[in-house]
Amino acid sequence: MSALTFLNLFRRFCVMYSFPRTVISDNGSNFVAxxxxxxxxxxxxxVSEYMTGNSxxxxxxxxxxxxxxxxxxxxxxxxKSCLKKVLYKKKVTREELEIILREVQTRLNNRPLTYLNKEGPVESLTPNHxxxxxxxxxxxxxxTLDTSDPDFLGHTELIARHSCLSSIINHFERIWKKDYLTSLREKHYGSSKPMQMKPPKVGEMVIVERLGPQHEWPLGRIV
Incomplete structure (x- = not known):
């Protein structure tokens, strides 16, 4: 990625989400430039007049x-690892790949970060909030159709491609849900010494796993 490409992408980001106050990155030459x-x-x-207060x-x-x-x-x-498992050798167009990435973005940003209220119904704070x-x-x-074959188009290309995209995203959601919850457990236990590890206790907040999409899982309090 060139510095110009980075600036164009950053400009698109600002159009969608407004100007950020701080940008944190590694030392890639394109970012430094x-x-x-x-x-x-x-x-x-x-520009400086327009950007006053938004530096x-x-x-x-x-x-x-x-x-x-x-x-x-x-x-x-x-x-990335989940996408590699899901896409593998499937053939998708650039437009379909962009749709998949947007779907992935929405689902990842629906993950709970913490809870908002201590009393009454528990609501989770997510990146999308x-x-x-x-x-x-x-x-x-x-x-609706069997799209295990990447070249399968079914009765009509429209229905087949729509179904294929849904299948890919559904597969990604299943894999990511499993890997993400595993990573949370590794982070929790990996950062503590064995004698410091404590089982969940009354009053703590937990994610309640149930059937359905991960973004619909509720937060619960252990009573």
Missing amino acids: GAKVFKEMLDHTN ITCKFIGPRAPWMGGFYERMISLT LLYGRTINPYPLVV
């Missing part, structure tokens, strides 16, 4: 220290 362009852009008279600060993690970006690298790694003020209901997955 992008930061220099940001500074020059902000120094321009017209962007670029922060770079230490060189050769990927663990400093663990809070986003973990999600990127998990998403921070972006849109609410959780996003994904498009329903309708798998």
